[in-house]
Amino acid sequence: MLSTKRVLHFNTDSRGRKRIDREPKPKATAPVGRISRISKLMALAIHFQQLLDDGVVEDQSDIARLSHVTQPRITQIMNLLLLAPVIQEDLLHLPKVSEGKDQVHEKLLRPIAAEVCFQKQQEMWTRICTDNFTRTDDRP
Numbered sequence: 793m794l795s796t797k798r799v800l801h802f803n804t805d806s807r808g809r810k811r812i813d814r815e816p817k818p819k820a821t822a823p824v825g826r827i828s829r830i831s832k833l834m835a836l837a838i839h840f841q842q843l844l845d846d847g848v849v850e851d852q853s854d855i856a857r858l859s860h861v862t863q864p865r866i867t868q869i870m871n872l873l874l875l876a877p878v879i880q881e882d883l884l885h886l887p888k889v890s891e892g893k894d895q896v897h898e899k900l901l902r903p904i905a906a907e908v909c910f911q912k913q914q915e916m917w918t919r920i921c922t923d924n925f926t927r928t929d930d931r932p
Contacts, residue, residue: 825888830896834883837872868898875901876910879917895924 802810803817843849849858852870856863872880886896904916 825890828886828889828894828896830883830894830898830901831886833869833898834872834880837869838880840866840870841873868902871905872898872901874905876913876917878910879904879913882917882921896920900924 801813801816803813805811840852840855843855844851849855852866853863856866859866872883875883883896883901889895900920904913904920907913907916
């Protein structure tokens with residue numbers, strides 16, 4: 793009697809069929825860290841504005857009611873849209889937070905959003921960036 797030992801790995805192909813491979817399928821590694829809360833809020837503000845523009849909701853009060861959030865909180869989130877486009881882009885592309893608290897938060901951005909001049913906003917944003925974290929790009 794002849795016997796052999798071999799380890800078989802069952803993987804699924806792109807069509808969902810099972811197939812036998814000699815080696816296991818490499819496991820996908822999860823990205824380290826989490827998306828910062830302010831990045832999520834910025835994306836949410838953009839989404840809410842799109843809902844208003846498309847006529848899906850009538851006003852911010854509708855958004856507040858549907859989101860189970862107070863109307864003043866929706867206003868705070870929507871005020872992120874008053875930031876200069878460069879700052880909005882920076883917020884959407886902040887590095888992931890690997891541990892601890894977020895370095896940039898919404899309350900920190902309120903004085904910047906209250907400023908009308910985009911140039912002054914960018915100066916204030918640059919100050920916050922140098923105080924809180926090192927930026928990865930060379931924008932002012």
